[in-house]
Amino acid sequence: MASLTFDPVETSHRGKARKRTVTSRPGPVPRPVIAEIATTLAGLGLGVCLALAVTAESWKQLGATGGVLMFLGNLTGLAGTYLALIMVLLVSRVSVVERVLGQDKLLAFHRKLAPWPISLIVAHAILLTLAYAEVARAGVLHQIWAFIKSYPNMLTATIALVVMVAIAVTSIYSVRRRMRRERWWAIHLFMYLALALAFAHEIALGPSFVGHPLTRLVWSVVWASTAGVVLFYRFGQPLYRTLRHRLEVAEIHQEGPDTVSIICRGRNLDRLAVAGGQFFEWRFLTRGMWWQAHPFSLSARPRPPFLRLTVKGIGDYSSAVARLKPGTRVAIEGPYGSFTTHARRRPKVALIAGGVGVTAVRSLLEDLPRDCDPVVVLRASTAEELVLGPEVAELVRHRKGRVHELVGSRAEVRMDRLVELVPDLQERDVYVSGPESFVNRVVATLARLGVPEDSVHFEVYSL
Amino acid sequence: MRRVPAVMAGAVGFAGIVAMHAGSAPSILGANTPPVNSTPTTTVPAGSGPTTTTTPPPTGAARSATGTGENYGYGVLSVKVTVQGTRITDVSVASLQTAEQYSQSLAQQVIPTLKGEVLSAQSAHINGISGATYTSEAYAYSVQSALDKLGVK
Numbered sequence: 001m002a003s004l005t006f007d008p009v010e011t012s013h014r015g016k017a018r019k020r021t022v023t024s025r026p027g028p029v030p031r032p033v034i035a036e037i038a039t040t041l042a043g044l045g046l047g048v049c050l051a052l053a054v055t056a057e058s059w060k061q062l063g064a065t066g067g068v069l070m071f072l073g074n075l076t077g078l079a080g081t082y083l084a085l086i087m088v089l090l091v092s093r094v095s096v097v098e099r100v101l102g103q104d105k106l107l108a109f110h111r112k113l114a115p116w117p118i119s120l121i122v123a124h125a126i127l128l129t130l131a132y133a134e135v136a137r138a139g140v141l142h143q144i145w146a147f148i149k150s151y152p153n154m155l156t157a158t159i160a161l162v163v164m165v166a167i168a169v170t171s172i173y174s175v176r177r178r179m180r181r182e183r184w185w186a187i188h189l190f191m192y193l194a195l196a197l198a199f200a201h202e203i204a205l206g207p208s209f210v211g212h213p214l215t216r217l218v219w220s221v222v223w224a225s226t227a228g229v230v231l232f233y234r235f236g237q238p239l240y241r242t243l244r245h246r247l248e249v250a251e252i253h254q255e256g257p258d259t260v261s262i263i264c265r266g267r268n269l270d271r272l273a274v275a276g277g278q279f280f281e282w283r284f285l286t287r288g289m290w291w292q293a294h295p296f297s298l299s300a301r302p303r304p305p306f307l308r309l310t311v312k313g314i315g316d317y318s319s320a321v322a323r324l325k326p327g328t329r330v331a332i333e334g335p336y337g338s339f340t341t342h343a344r345r346r347p348k349v350a351l352i353a354g355g356v357g358v359t360a361v362r363s364l365l366e367d368l369p370r371d372c373d374p375v376v377v378l379r380a381s382t383a384e385e386l387v388l389g390p391e392v393a394e395l396v397r398h399r400k401g402r403v404h405e406l407v408g409s410r411a412e413v414r415m416d417r418l419v420e421l422v423p424d425l426q427e428r429d430v431y432v433s434g435p436e437s438f439v440n441r442v443v444a445t446l447a448r449l450g451v452p453e454d455s456v457h458f459e460v461y462s463l
Numbered sequence: 464m465r466r467v468p469a470v471m472a473g474a475v476g477f478a479g480i481v482a483m484h485a486g487s488a489p490s491i492l493g494a495n496t497p498p499v500n501s502t503p504t505t506t507v508p509a510g511s512g513p514t515t516t517t518t519p520p521p522t523g524a525a526r527s528a529t530g531t532g533e534n535y536g537y538g539v540l541s542v543k544v545t546v547q548g549t550r551i552t553d554v555s556v557a558s559l560q561t562a563e564q565y566s567q568s569l570a571q572q573v574i575p576t577l578k579g580e581v582l583s584a585q586s587a588h589i590n591g592i593s594g595a596t597y598t599s600e601a602y603a604y605s606v607q608s609a610l611d612k613l614g615v616k
């Protein structure tokens with residue numbers, strides 16, 4: 001079989017460069033207002049939860065034995081559970097929101113928010129145990145046992161709490177670092193089970209819910225909707241896309257010493273709406289790899305019936321990728337990512353890619369119009385690691401831009417040189433992609449050089 | 464993500480729920496004064512039995528009415544009040560549904576004392592029982608609504 005190429009530009013027999021007609025669908029336009037509505041609703045919901053806890057109280061109840069502890073216990077329970085639902089929604093990959101904010105940023109916020117729901121829920125358990133123990137004039141341990149034995153749904157709620165604490169402990173950076181990623185991930189998924197187990201005790205015992213059918217109904221609807229969102233966007237939509245496109249590995253190309261391109265063949269790829277710069281979560285259905293999904297960018301726009309991704313080798317997974325056999329089926333989730341031409345606000349762009357970050361830049365370039373005068377900076381430690389260089393050069397040449405290759409170790413190459421390479425940096429939209437440390441350094445440099453925050457778009461390659 | 468609209472929406476949501484609540488339920492945050500006095504004096508005695516009161520012989524026919532079921536957060540309580548003339552002669556529990564066992568046993572403990580308080584006060588304005596505030600309020604409200612139905616006090 002002749003080797004498949006993803007040449008960006010094809011020349012006609014008269015030697016004039018003619019852009020290949022791309023028959024794939026462009027990515028859907030992100031609508032920032034949807035993300036704003038989502039964050040506003042989230043804030044509204046939190047205010048409502050706090051008010052529910054406060055309005056279930058009276059001064060008399062507060063003054064009674066254990067009253068203040070009980071109030072605080074109810075408040076922390078409501079707020080903590082609400083924030084736990086928000087945590088789930090943040091990583092449920094809702095495409096209309098994800099397209100605007102980007103999965104990497106949603107994940108970063110998820111990690112940042114994490115201490116709050118877990119602390120509030122643990123505080124809730126402690127405060128209510130102390131409160132009930134005070135009212136019943138029992139010891140704490142006796143009260144815990146009384147909860148589990150005689151209160152409806154408290155056994156499942158206690159199990160849920162234990163699971164949540166276990167997940168929280170394993171997610172502490174120093175603990176997580178020592179675990180294998182797959183094991184940590186398997187434990188983390190139990191959060192869905194914990195939340196489901198905890199639901200019943202909220203409805204049965206929460207003072208805002210007992211005897212208040214309307215509040216119970218609203219809370220149940222919120223829960224059911226969250227579950228519905230997760231089922232649709234985490235399971236339903238990816239399953240549909242996988243079955244519709246039936247991707248399988250067609251060819252493997254070696255691009256560099258530890259970088260390979262995988263070309264997949266699939267059906268209905270002309271109907272797959274994806275923007276240049278976006279990525280998928282890839283699951284290769286073969287022994288040893290089927291239970292892991294990893295994010296990789298498309299390194300070119302789809303050429304129906306073919307797709308290409310380019311993977312840099314780090315660890316056993318990536319070496320296994322290089323040994324994939326043609327015909328291996330592939331399950332996908334996506335497309336995800338806000339690192340697209342839609343993020344642009346200005347006509348001119350600069351694209352800065354470190355190492356494997358060039359993959360997103362390469363596909364993004366295909367979506368950029370001819371008059372954007374792109375300046376591309378490719379950064380790599382050694383010359384062999386500059387993959388896809390000729391393709392990038394061709395795309396840039398076609399758009400009358402420039403490419404700069406910065407090769408060398410970190411000590412040799414200073415990113416402060418950016419302003420020399422791109423004198424009008426402040427007037428361009430700047431796209432940065434690559435490993436986390438690289439992106440952080442470049443974004444900090446751009447901030448120092450006075451590039452407005454709105455004009456900087458970045459995508460971090462991390463696990 | 465810009466945070467200001469989310470914070471403002473939170474404040475709006477909070478205020479909205481508080482406003483909705485203040486308009487409806489009388490006993491919590493509301494302006495209506497509950498019949499239960501604000502200085503509880505009795506504490507929950509361990510295993511208190513029913514109290515008896517000596518009363519002058521009642522006049523007139525015995526009438527009774529059941530007060531509305533008062534939702535006190537941990538259950539729903541309604542009492543049946545029997546009067547002869549204008550004198551309350553008996554208060555009994557018409558229905559009691561509680562959310563969980565603790566509330567059930569607490570209610571069973573304090574209801575005899577509450578009955579005694581109603582009979583000696585001859586009204587729904589009783590002292591609450593410390594440690595059973597919700598139950599006491601519900602009891603008092605239900606007695607009051609039964610008395611209203613009977614047209615007494």
